[in-house]
Amino acid sequence: MPVRVRYAPSPTGSPHVGNLRTAIYNWLLARKEGGEFLARLEDTDRTPGRYVPEGIWDIEDSMRFLGIVPDEWWVSGGSVGPYIQSERLPIYKEYAEKLIASGHAYRCYCTRERLEQMRQEQQARGLPTGYDRRCRFLSEQERAHCEAEGMLSVVRLAMPLEGTTVIHDVLKGDIVVENRSQDDQILLKSDGYPTYFLACVVDDHLMGITHVIRGEDWLSSAAKFVSIINAFGWEAPKLVHVPLILGPDKKKLSKRHGHTQFLEFIERGYLPEALFNFLVLLGWSTGEENIEILPIPEIIKRFSLEGISEHPAIFDYDKLKWMNGHYIRQSQPGRIIGMCLPYLVKAGLISDPPTEEEIAYARRVIPLEIERMKELSEVVDLVGFFFQNLDYPDGYDEKAVRKWLGVPHLRAMLEKEIDGYSALTDWTIAGLEEVTRLVAEELGVKFAEVVHPTRVAATGRMVGPGLFETLWALGRERTLHRLRTVLERLEEKPIPQQD
């Protein structure tokens, strides 16, 4: 039987990195085994605030970004649709009825108030919380009475009262659960929507799912899951509970950890291959060698469920950054330039849409900073000084000015440089360096003592790419303008040397 796996997100907001990692594992198994990967939208929670219809777009954008486009889903369709659970309501109702008819489920008329009160009492008395199964043992008359009264009801699973249920988990092995420790789970809510348990079991069966790869937070309730499958008399898919991703405080990764939404990472400029590689490695390893940087085809080749670790992993932002930087440096510069432009537009550094001249300038300037980028969005700070109109002392870093624009030879240096640079027939990196070395020689100071003040005069900062690449990229006009401005304003107000 070919492998069929699914990613089953619910639109409660933007998907979470852990959620996408699970999607990746599913996708990888399908690609590895030549099977099918499908996506199903689990939108059965209609609670206002928890149901975010737009979330579906975030889910799609995230999958597309990672390149894990499903073979069947709500967009492309497929033979076992619909792939949106809210459009499958009659199916769930039908299967719930079947369970009632076979005695594996029953209608419960208890009100939320009663349930809440019961829970509070249980908690107060230190008892395990759970439904007391009152409606499970209603007589025919009582049941008829409730129906006649038109009381709202839910359908609950009639969990076996004794015995055990065994969960065969691919990663954890067999887990034996006492049935009486499990609640009579609600399968169908009073609004007619199914809960996760019913919808998931029914859909997985109807959709021919062979492997259920999901977060470990489902392990505790897997006995209910298996019980429902057993109640239908179906064969259970292989269960794979993957460990959760934790925040730096070792708690389940959530919004309060800050950056956990996948789209945020895209916005901040993470490359798909970096995110993919990093997420895969967070809980999976090849097991054979010490390779960490892996292109997706290699990951597919080496992927196996057995390589997934059994313990939770803390999300390491630093390592992700490093890996992204690595992939940025590895990329064709043209690609990075293209991805950087929107950030420059957004920051107002270039017009919207950019002019050809601006693009040409960006193409010259961005490659110089590529090796310093960890997130693409950093491009704004990195190349800002190339685009901004620097007019000393406006836009100049104070520390940089204090450290390097107070040197005694500054005036002479600037004068010589302005002369030398102006005289350059070709504005080349080599030519600029030649002139500058000559200036240092004439001044009788070390090369570095010319380089640093020049950098500050031309860029307003102490750090950046090599000086001559910088001046070359800046161009003759900008360079001379900046140097002249520094020189002129120096006349007005000499800078006291410090440090």
Added chain:
RNA sequence: GGGGAUAUCGUCUAGAGGUUAGGACGAAGGAUUUUCAGUCCUUAAACCGGGGUUCGAUUCCCCGUAUCCCUACCA
């Protein structure tokens, strides 16, 4: 309170009875050099505790401890 899972450097992990316990991120130091970054080299850094099993346990078993998850008409 009940149930379940897990436990190797700070972090991600390799290891599957005998290893100098390996790699990566991060950290520290050095080299390159015009700064930063990058690149290269070096260093520090770990088997939760206690019992077993065994000639020998990081590795297998049990207990404890810790952590995480579940305990909703949420997924």
